[in-house]
Amino acid sequence: MKIPLDYICVKTGVLCPRCQRLVDSGKVDKKEIPVMKALIELEEEKEFKFLKDLNYIRTIWSEDLCVIVVKSDMQSQYQLKKVAKALSEKLNVRVQIVEDTRDLKKLASELLSPVRIVGVNTIWLPDGTTEYVIRISKYDARALPTKVEVLEDVFHKLFKSPAKIKME
Template sequence: MKIPLDYLCVRSGLLCDRCQGLVDSGQVEQYEIKVMEALLDLEEGQFKELKDATYYKAIRSGNLLILLVESPPSIDSSKWIKIAKALQDKLRVKVRIVEKSSSIKNSAVQLLSPARVLGVNTVWLPDGSVQYVIRVAKNEKRLLPAGADELENALSKIHDTKVKIRVE
């Protein structure tokens, strides 16, 4: 798996100057090192196809860990679900894996499943900024993988813009 840090640094736990600089600057969080190590363990073990995948970022939001990855064609969504379950067992936290996408709707559909996304509205605010409102059916609120606030926070971090989830 392609990761932002050196394999040797992740494996040993001792970071070289370049990797330490990435952690100090905030591009890579301290907890992400354990996530990368777990992914490398899974790649060596039962998920050999992970070697063609790319890891971008892990976002922690409450009791939910969201991994932002780019997937090769050999890994489909059912395989990612198995990988997420294996990571949950290793890291002891709820894990969601989201394909890196420029579309907020694609990210929301992956993150909020099994709840269905009814639509995504773009709201232009008076100060010139943009806010996205993701609509979810009222009867599917219980299917959300975490609280709406945590999911809003995670989606906002993924896309660097304000995102709200509205249950209607």
């Protein structure tokens, strides 16, 4: 797995000057180091050798949910769900792994899985900002992975624009 910090620094927990500068500058959050360490430990297991092909982008924390953004060439969501389950057990928090994409509908379907997305609307506000509305079926709302407010916060952090989840 390609990560922004050195493997040895992440494994030992002692950061070299380069890695320390990345943490101090805010490019890498201190909370991301345990996530990277857990990913490296999983990569060493025979079952998760495919993690070598992933690029770690960042981790977003929101209350009881940890969203890991990765870039990969593989198309298997099943494998990523398996990794998320193993990480959930290691980190003692609910973990979702999503692809790094600017396609809001694809990202929403990965993050809200197994809920079906009815539609995604973009609202352009008079002050020049945008807001997103992710529409889901009210019957699927009970299958959401966590609270609506937490998911809206994650979308806000991912897209740097407000997002609302609307049940129809």
